[in-house]
Amino acid sequence: MTKNKPNQGARKTEALTLRLDPKVRFLIDLIARQKRQSITGVIESAIEVYATNFLIEADLWDEETEEDKLQQVSLYKLSKEIYSTDDSLRFMMLVWCCPRLLSYEEVRLKETIYESKIFWDQYPHSVNSREDIDIDVLREHWVSLLKHVDEYKSSPTVVPYKPI
Structure with missing residues (x-):
């Protein structure tokens, strides 16, 4: 009898195929080795950092006015709000x-x-x-x-x- 992994089925992941320049692929591999992370972990971290620094205007709930208000937020915050x-x-x-x-x-x-x-x-x-x-x-x-x-x-x- 096989044993279920603790988080099996708890988190759905998506497959993504990328074409990368070999130098960029090597760079990602070096970062993964240094951080002792998987390549997936390195890419996820990089995207989160990029999205945190990428600002966008969005209509989000404003606590002060208690209504939706056009505001500038990070793409990362926007994704957390709407996902x-x-x-x-x-x-x-x-x-x-x-x-x-x-x-x-x-x-x-x-x-x-x-x-x-x-x-x-x-x-x-x-x-x-x-x-x-x-x-x-x-x-x-x-x-x-x-x-x-x-x-x-x-x-x-x-x-x-x-x-x-």
Whole structure:
């Protein structure tokens, strides 16, 4: 009988394939040896340091005013604020906090959500307000919504989602 590792299944990781200049690859290896870390650990640490020093404007909760406020924060802080294991919530947090980072496909998805009455608590209340979109309904329809957006990606207009 095999024994489960203590954290097996507790943390999901993502595979990433990179093409690096051999000199950079060697440099990473040297850093890993010096720090007695894995290459993955070195890269993760470097990305976190870079993201900590990279500033961006985002709409985040402000304790003083007790409302969302456009503020300059590190990309690392932004990621901590909006990350969720739930794809639909993570997407909406990105929409609400930093819509400038959305790709074309993500803008199309956002527009489909806002054009679809099913996702609104009160239709329409005010565009891009966190209280307007019912995240539970969005979560329930997420997979079929993604299929719908993909199906109509060539349409010249946004086609609202209607559950079957």
